[in-house]
Amino acid sequence: MTSAPDTAPLMLFNSLTRSLEPFQPVHAGEARVYSCGPTVYNYAHLGNMRAYVFADTLGRVLSFKGYKLRHIINITDVGHLTDDADDGEDKLEKAAAERAQSIWDIARHYTEAFWEDVRALNIRQPAEWSIATDYVPKMIEFAKSIADRHCYELPSGLYFDVSTVSDYGSLARAATEAGEGRIEAVEGKRNAQDFAIWRKTPEGETRQMEWDSPWGKGAPGWHLECSVMSEALLGFPFDIHTGGIDHREIHHPNEIAQNQAFACSHGSGARFWMHNNFLIDRTGKMSKSSGEFLRLPLLMAKGIHPLAYRLMCLQAHYRSELEFSWDNLLAALTRLKRLVMAVAALRGQAEMAGTVEHPRLQQLLGDFASAVSDDLNTAKALTVLDDVLAQKKVDAGQRLAAVAAMDAVLGLNLLALERADLRLRPSSATTDEVAIEHRLKLRKEARADKNFAASDALRDELVAAGVEVMDGDPLGWEWRIEV
C-alpha cells in the first residue's frame, strides 16, 4: 500500500546492557516477544495498562519494520506473593479468603475485566495469553531439571541459590543496594536474594490451588512461571522480554538466574530486556487497596474515550515517568479530537487510501520510521503525523494512506473513530443526545429569529440538565456534558 522509505535500523534500549542496541532477531524475519502479564487478583489500574500499551506499541513497531511477530502475554493466576521479594501470601489465595470466593472465579472475573481494558485501548491480541495454572506440570519439570545443581530444600519449599549462577542481579539497579539489606524472611536461606521456586503448603493447611511435586504439595513460585512459559512458547533465546520497571529489580533478575540454570549458559533467556517506566499518580488513587481506584472504566464513566489514555501514553517516552492528571488526559482527548476531525475531513475528500508517491509524504513516512526506530520515539512520531495532516496541498488519498500506515503503529483507530465517539459523555448522564440536539436546533432557530428570550430559556434548560453549550468552540463542538 505504501512505500515507506524505511532504512533506519531499529534501535532499542536494552536494560541488560543499559544501552541502545540494534535489534537483530534470533530467527531471521521473526520477532518473539514475551510480556509479563497481570496478576488477576484485582482490577488492573491505569499504570498497569501503560505496561501493555508499551508492549503493544513495541509489537506494532516490530510488525511495521517487517518482522513476523509472535507475542505472548501471560496471566498470573497463581504464585505471585504480596511481596515481590518472596515474602507474604499468595495474592490470589488472599483475595479468595477475604471474599469467600473460589480462586478460579476471582481469576476469571479479573482476567475478563483486563481483556476488556485491552480491547478498549486497541491493544492487539497476542499470539497467546498463557495462563500460569496451565503450565504447572511444565514448571515442575523445569524445576526438577535445575534442582540438583542450583536449588536446596527448606521446610517451606525449594529455593534457588543465587550464588550458583554468574552475575546474579546484574540487570537490577536499585536491588544491588537495596538487596543487600533486604530482610531474610525465611530461616535457612543461604543468600538474602535466594527465592522460592516451589512453595510447600504448610503442614495442616490446605490451599485452594495446590499440586503434587517432588518437594511436596504446593504451588510454583511466580518467577518460575515466566521462565517456563517463555521457554515453552518462544524457546531460549528469544528476542525481547518486557515488563514494568519494578520487574527490573527482582522478578526479572530471578527469571534470568533460572533461565541460565536451565540452559546451562550465561545467556539470559532473552536478548533484550525492556522496561516501561511508571505512570505516577499523586492523588494515591492508583493503589489497589484504595476502594475506587484509577482504572480505565473510571475514565470511561466520566465520558472520556479510552484511546485518549493511549494517546497520553504515546505522548511520553516509555522510559520516562508519566504523571497522571485529569488535565493531561483532557488535553490528550482534545488532541485526539483534532486528529480524528482532520482524518474525517480527508476521508470526505478521498474515496479510498491511495499510494504514497508524493516526495514530501515519502519523506515524512521516512521521518516517522526513523522516530519509531529510535527506541520507540512515539512523541516525535505523533508530530510527524501532524505534519502529514497539515500538507493541505497534497492529494487526500495519498495523505490518507500515510495516516493509515502511521496509525497501524500508533493504534489510535483514526480511520474508524467518528467525531461523536469522542464527545465527553459521562455514563451517569441521563439526558439523551437526540433531545440535546433537538433543543440546540430550536435554540439556533430562535436566535435566527432574534427571539433571545426563547433562546436563553432553551440554554437554561440544557444547563439544568448538565449540558454545557459551547458556542464558538474552536473544535466545533456544540455541546458537552459536564464531568
Ligand code: AMP
Ligand atoms: P502486576 O499485575 O502487579 O504484576 O503488574 C502488571 C504490570 O504493570 C507489570 O509489568 C508491572 O511492572 C506494571 N506496572 C505496575 N505499576 C505500574 C505503574 N504505576 N506504571 C506503569 N507500569 C506499572
Ligand code: ZN
Ligand atoms: Zn513475569
